[in-house]
């Protein structure tokens with residue numbers, strides 16, 4: 001049994017499907033003679049596709065961002081077309097019988113050694129371009145590799161170093177019942193994507209790719225953070241029983257989708273969904289959310305073959321709004337940088353990417369790009385006339401990530417005003433859109449009272465707020481013991497911010513992952529929060545839990561908890577409370 005961090009609750013038993021990237025653990029077995037020719041064809045095919053990608057990127061970025069930004073893809077094309085590169089790779093495949101992925105790895109290692117010797121900073125920087133080209137090539141190779149997954153039957157448990165949006169796209173409609181990753185923590189992409197699909201996931205299982213191969217039976221226990229490879233028959237049967245109970249519980253809870261979201265004493269609360277795509281919006285409807293509290297638009301950019309222009313964004317936003325519950329959607333502007341990068345905005349490798357040029361900071365430096373998104377959102381918010389008089393009016397809100405200072409939010413408002421004026425001058429219709437800030441930086445929490453004067457609403461991004469408050473990287477399993485929503489420091493800050501918003505009568509919600517955790521939900525309810533936004537899969541659980549607890553009860557629990565001095569004490573106390581309030585939810589309660 002291997003221990004990791006349980007990041008999405010539930011239990012799954014299935015067939016392992018390993019995604020091995022070039023940089024993780026290339027396939028090192030020597031090819032048989034008969035495999036050499038097909039491997040060369042596979043490499044050539046991946047090279048052709050990479051070249052086509054780069055050409056499209058070059059054209060689109062040059063048009064939309066400018067020729068200077070586009071030029072990077074020409075440089076990448078030159079690297080790809082270097083005859084020495086292909087000759088070396090082909091030689092390694094033919095003479096050493098290496099797989100194309102392993103040959104790429106070896107070639108990259110050689111380049112790295114060469115580059116390490118140079119003192120020229122410009123040349124050193126070029127290594128990252130070479131690396132990018134290799135990653136792109138490798139991506140196409142693993143896409144072809146995925147075909148081997150087709151032969152596997154039954155539900156798959158994906159095992160990867162980290163789960164990237166491109167993996168999720170390639171997996172498409174495959175029946176994925178669990179996820180295990182070597183890196184990442186509670187709020188990394190893999191966790192968020194797995195929760196979005198409502199499947200159990202465990203992250204931070206160091207070295208698991210060395211212990212498991214595609215086709216092995218594997219168990220994922222997302223509550224405890226356990227992974228078991230090749231279980232004995234008794235263990236497998238015990239976990240299959242738990243898996244059935246998990247499915248039954250999910251089905252049972254899903255039946256409450258049409259019930260109103262209320263507390264035990266009948267007070268209405270709002271349960272919204274966090275979504276990354278139209279498919280998630282549909283899932284949110286199926287799970288009984290009453291709207292979308294966070295649409296992470298960067299996924300549109302991360303999963304798009306190139307850059308979506310204004311019309312493409314408009315179409316995507318309209319589609320998401322139409323698919324959202326009650327056509328209510330809070331759209332967040334681009335939150336790139338940190339761990340999410342695209343090749344075209346000039347995001348360089350930084351020593352501290354989460355503290356650096358990310359999110360709204362990056363948007364400000366690309367004003368045209370940012371303005372295009374603002375225009376697309378404003379336009380998408382224009383209510384289409386519908387003949388159905390009973391249909392609720394579309395409500396779109398726009399919010400901005402990682403706001404740190406008052407000046408930033410003023411600047412944002414100025415940009416929105418300019419976009420509105422421009423649309424008016426062009427005679428293009430747009431909707432009335434409340435503007436909100438995401439509270440995810442401690443500085444903004446300290447100054448919340450002055451920020452409230454210039455925003456229409458607040459959404460607390462607790463994933464980031466916690467990592468910044470605790471100075472503990474949200475994706476680093478080594479510090480996950482610090483990155484804890486139930487730590488006393490976090491709870492005190494949240495209580496203060498929620499109190500300030502309520503006093504100022506400004507709508508406030510929380511859209512970090514903790515909103516979907518039973519223990520945190522009760523405490524947030526006690527703090528006076530009434531709007532919660534979470535992965536759609538958690539809506540039924542939280543709706544059920546809410547019906548078991550009154551606001552006064554939650555306040556009393558919070559009062560006790562705010563007197564506790566350590567995270568461990570809070571966790572223990574809350575586990576006990578949840579077991580008493582809603583014993584039926586045991587399978588879904590995670591630490």
Ligand code: PEP
Nearest residue numbers: 440461462463464511512
């Ligand atoms: C957050 O930080 O809490 C949040 C909801 O945004 P993201 O997870 O996309 O950073």
Ligand code: MG
Nearest residue numbers: 440461463464
């Ligand atoms: Mg965030």
